[in-house]
Amino acid sequence: MSLYRTELRRLAKRRFTRWMTVLGLLVLAAVVVGVFFSNHKIDAAAVASAERKAEQEYQQQVRYTEQERTACEQAKAGGTAEPGRFPEDCSVISPPPREAIEARWFLPPTFDFRKQFDSTLTVFAAILALVGFVVGASFIGAEWNTGGMMNLLLWRPKRLAVLATKLAALLTGVLTVALPTALLWLGGFWLIGTYRGSTKKMTSGAWQSFGLTGLRGIVLVLVMAAAGFALASLGRHTAMALGGSIALVVVGQFGLGILLKMAGVRFVQAWLLPTYLTAWMEQKVTLENWNACNFSYGGECKPDTLDITWQHSSVLMAVGVTVILVAAFWAMRRRDIS
Structure with a gap:
């Protein structure tokens, strides 16, 4: 054997x-x-959904920066600005460019x-x-x-x-x-x-x-x-x-x-x-x-x-x-x- x-x-x-x-x-x-x-x-529907989410994120950033700029201007005008919170020139508070927020960030994971x-x-x-x-x-x-x-x-x-x-x-x-x-x-x-x-x-x-x-x-x-x-x-x-x-x-x-x-x-x-x-x-x-x-x-x-x-x-x-x-x-x- x-x-x-x-x-x-x-x-x-x-x-x-x-x-x-x-x-x-x-x-x-x-x-x-x-x-x-x-x-x-990743199909056309997923790409379209990512584009919509990217646009929504951009609009949210626009609204946020507008609120911050308004708050900056009001604080500067009233003399109540907290040290270090806002820049000297409130106009520099602006949203990122649209192309900075990419749709691929919102795509689902794919192998x-x-x-x-x-x-x-x-x-x-x-x-x-x-x-x-x-x-x-x-x-x-x-x-x-x-x-x-x-x-x-x-x-x-x-x-x-x-x-x-x-x-x-x-x-x-x-x-x-x-x-x-x-x-x-x-x-x-x-x-x-x-x-x-x-x-x-x-x-x-x-x-x-x-x-x-x-x-x-x-x-x-x-x-x-x-x-x-x-x-x-x-x-x-x-x-x-x-x-x-x-x-x-x-x-x-x-x-x-x-x-x-x-x-x-x-x-x-x-x-x-x-x-x-x-x-x-x-x-x-x-x-x-x-x-x-x-x-x-x-x-x-x-x-x-x-x-x-x-x-x-x-x-x-x-x-x-x-x-x-x-x-x-x-x-x-x-x-x-x-």
Whole structure:
């Protein structure tokens, strides 16, 4: 009997895996439904309504400025003007030009597929990465906690091969769920763009960009699943991975951020993990340091900037997951199984 196929069946039959996957898919479905009902198709009626609202807003501004100018003139004439409330010349109180109030401000939200779909892939990857991390930690953690790992090693004593097979089965299962879900995500937002927005101006370059972003999202999901698996294997319990992740967020992120700010470190976000995860999905994150000004010829203050790119994130993720996996396999080889 193939150990790989056995582990795949074990992964698929675990109730926690099923329920966690269903929960993640329901959250993704809720996001799609929410975006669908919160956006609208912009037609001639919507444009006409926006124009009317823009005109109403302009007339309201005209009435308001007329009232203020009249109040200014009366206060100046009666000598009761409050210091600083009105200008010296009441005639400068005038309404904004009509073109300053644009009709597009009053249009209902609409989903532009070309401009907005890329950002939805970050949401997709974040939700599936969380599911993958928890499922990966539970998959191996439950084996240690229930004694299943010890029983398995009685008839398959090759420790490293067993652990590697379990990891391969986990990643295969996660990928099997993530790929079709990504296609459904794409189809759902294409329908939203068709019926609640626009799908115009889609070029081959735009599709290629979406494809690369989606690929990075899938890689992030697999990395997080492997990280959860490795941490739980190190601690021989699911709680090791979950507790470690909570400690990383609370101590390693909030605590470190506060400490770095108190120390006056520039670009504090460059030391925090979420910055690199965001850069991985969005290709680049530009950090700004407003405590330092680079004055332009016009006297404008321009902050120092630091670019964090997806290449930086890829190095960090590769090193991080490699170190954790190597530690997990080393512990599997060196420690007693009991």
